[in-house]
Structures are given as structure tokens and as C-alpha cells.
Amino acid sequence: MEQKALIIGEETVRKYLSAEDVIDICEKTWRWYGEGNVVMPNKITTDMSGLGVDGWFNSMPAYIAPLDAAGLKLVGGYNGNRALGLPFIKANVILTDPRTGVLQALVSGDYINDMRTGAQPAIMTRLLAASTDVVCFIGTGLMAYYSLLCMSKTVDIREVRLCDVSEEAKDRFIARFPDAPFRFVKCATNEEGCRGADVIITVTNANADLVEEPWVKEGGLVMTMGSFRETSFDVVRKADKIATDQVGQSLHRGNVKELAEMGEIDENSFDIVIPDVLAGKAVARTNPKHRIYAQIIGTGMLDVACAGLLLQKIKESGEQFFRFDMTK
Missing domain, CATH: 3.40.50.720 (NAD(P)-binding Rossmann-like Domain)
Known part of the structure; x- marks a missing residue:
């Protein structure tokens, strides 16, 4: 079985996901959750400050059945980022095949986090x-x-x-x-x-x-x-x-x-x-x-849903993207 994953950066996310797309998929995901078609455990917070790292991150998993999207949002706050020219909050979304666990995509989650928040x-x-x-x-x-x-x-x-x-x-x-x-x-x-x-x-x-x-x-x-x-x-x-x-x-x-x-x-x-x-x-x-x-x-299900929609739109576009071979 092929095990190739997309790495999707901010520019591509912005290209394929409009504000209207995000509003629509967030509303649908809330509805699906209300209908019982989403699995979303409580998020886990990892505070690293006690071990000398001035930051924290949340792990936020979800499976959205109507999209057949499974994944995890990782988002955290890092107090040293501003000195490096980075935003305090950084986010990424990982998508996996819900039936095999094979990595499908690693998605830059900053724009998704911002837009779904709005x-x-x-x-x-x-x-x-x-x-x-x-x-x-x-x-x-x-x-x-x-x-x-x-x-x-x-x-x-x-x-x-x-x-x-x-x-x-x-x-x-x-x-x-x-x-x-x-x-x-x-x-x-x-x-x-x-x-x-x-x-x-x-x-x-x-x-x-x-x-x-x-x-x-x-x-x-x-x-x-x-x-x-x-x-x-x-x-x-x-x-x-x-x-x-x-x-x-x-x-x-x-x-x-x-x-x-x-x-x-x-x-x-x-x-x-x-x-x-x-x-x-x-x-x-x-x-x-x-x-x-x-x-x-x-909640993390919104970010996973946005990333799942993004992956669908990229596949439908026919545009060619580099896929990283996870077996090598």
C-alpha cells in the first residue's frame, strides 16, 4: 500500500480555503456533532514550563464521519516566539487515514486556526x-x-x-x-x-x-x-x-x-x-x-474539518503537489 503524505503550507491553505468555505464547514461540523456524527475526545494540554520550556500546547483529536476525516490539531502558545518574529500561537493539523492510520497530510494550521476562530x-x-x-x-x-x-x-x-x-x-x-x-x-x-x-x-x-x-x-x-x-x-x-x-x-x-x-x-x-x-x-x-x-x-474538530475539506479540494483540483514517501 502506498504511504505518501502531503505537506501543505500556508500559501496553499489560503489559496484553497476562503472565509466562506470555513464558515460553511464549521457550521456543518457543529451540526454533525449535534447529530452524533463526530467523535471528539477532550483536548489534552501539555504545559512544558515546569521543565524549563516557556510554552504549552494542546492536542485536539477528532473524527468527522461525513468528511471521513480523522486527525489531530496541535496548537500552542510559545512565549519566545515574538523575539523570533513568529506569532505567539502556532498551530498544525495532522490528517491520517481513519482505517489504516497512514499519514495523509501535515497541514500548516495558523490560517485555519485564525479563520475558524472568526x-x-x-x-x-x-x-x-x-x-x-x-x-x-x-x-x-x-x-x-x-x-x-x-x-x-x-x-x-x-x-x-x-x-x-x-x-x-x-x-x-x-x-x-x-x-x-x-x-x-x-x-x-x-x-x-x-x-x-x-x-x-x-x-x-x-x-x-x-x-x-x-x-x-x-x-x-x-x-x-x-x-x-x-x-x-x-x-x-x-x-x-x-x-x-x-x-x-x-x-x-x-x-x-x-x-x-x-x-x-x-x-x-x-x-x-x-x-x-x-x-x-x-x-x-x-x-x-x-x-x-x-x-x-x-474545538479541534473544526480545524480537522477544515483540513479535511482542504484535502478534498486539492485532490479535486488536479494540481500536482509533492508527496513525501513515508516508507523512506
Whole structure:
């Protein structure tokens, strides 16, 4: 049996996977997961700092039956990268034949990680927001850019408010959207950005109360994407509905982690689970006046699905790629 594998770099990934492709496959994968057609064990974190390596990485395996794609996402944070001109977060995806274990492809996962991160709030906003006229971003880095890029393809936005400790970061963010159909407003404070916003999204590394409950309007949607606490606990406590993309992992991250440790939230506290909504097993927003809090986790199955779709598109293209012989 032939044992040849593709090595797929960033340029090729970008060539074959558009934002629309990633949004579509992420939504399908969530639906397939809700239908029971995805196997996805919990991720494993390897923290190397105790042995003198200033970094960590997550191992995130999945099998997506409708794509017949099996693989593993490896993504980590490496504190020495910036000094080397590399991003803090680096990702790769490994695809194997689900029946033999033979390596099919090693895929550079940075673009996939970034774009699928942006696809998540784009899909969730469409499902959960009562209105999307005014969107407030707290944090204006790369993940916020991909989030707005994808959201612009799923919902109509009139105004984007930007909150960040760095004015330069806000300016760089705006410069990425030279032909934006919405207007940008740079806000001096988080409160200024949040009050009256239809959608509030936090995309930071902070561990602080960036959003206070009184700032959230009736019918507002608050989505947090960071690993640590990004809002006051009352944003969660006083929400009419709590949503997530994956219950088990939500209990161990962000705002929900601390509330779970205090015994205030458990697996039964989530009113809306996105894969169940897309599978037709549950409903999303039921009342335009409800305030909804959503914690976005991000799971490895999305990256494996993106890589699986990429491999399909490359094969269908007929373009010739070097295949590494794994027997030599």
C-alpha cells in the first residue's frame, strides 16, 4: 500500500480555503456533532514550563464521519516566539487515514486556526443576536479581525465600536477594512463601547471585568472568546439565556470556569448549545428582549474539518503537489 503524505503550507491553505468555505464547514461540523456524527475526545494540554520550556500546547483529536476525516490539531502558545518574529500561537493539523492510520497530510494550521476562530462568532451572531446594527469589539487584535471579517459575511452591520488599550491597535484594525460597508467608532472606554451595542465581543488575553452587567442593553448579546474571565460574573448571572458551543469544555474556561468552581453553574445551566440548535434538537433565541451570554470555546474538530475539506479540494483540483514517501 502506498504511504505518501502531503505537506501543505500556508500559501496553499489560503489559496484553497476562503472565509466562506470555513464558515460553511464549521457550521456543518457543529451540526454533525449535534447529530452524533463526530467523535471528539477532550483536548489534552501539555504545559512544558515546569521543565524549563516557556510554552504549552494542546492536542485536539477528532473524527468527522461525513468528511471521513480523522486527525489531530496541535496548537500552542510559545512565549519566545515574538523575539523570533513568529506569532505567539502556532498551530498544525495532522490528517491520517481513519482505517489504516497512514499519514495523509501535515497541514500548516495558523490560517485555519485564525479563520475558524472568526467563523464561530459569525455563526453564533446570526443564530443568537436580536439585532446586529451595532457591534462592539473589546480587543482589536488578529482574532478580532477574523471575527469581523467572517461576521461581515453572515450578518448586516451598521457600526463597529472598538475598545482597546492601544490606540495604534485600533488604527491597524480599521486599516484592515479599507472598503468596509460599516462605520468605525474608536471608544475611549469599554462602557462607551458597550452601552447601546447589540452585540459585544471580547477577544483578549485579559483576566478582568471588561464588561459590566449594567452596560448590556435589553436584547443584547455578549460573547466572550478569551481563556480567562472577561466580564463581571453578573453578566452571566443575570443573562436570560446562557449559550456555548461545547458544554464540557466551557466549564473549565473563562467566566464559566470560576462560576462552576463556586458551584453556581453546572452542565445543566446552558440553555443554548449551538450544535444542538443546528441539528434541530433545540432552539436559539426565543425572545428579542432576552439578554444572552455566550462563551465560545473553539474545538479541534473544526480545524480537522477544515483540513479535511482542504484535502478534498486539492485532490479535486488536479494540481500536482509533492508527496513525501513515508516508507523512506
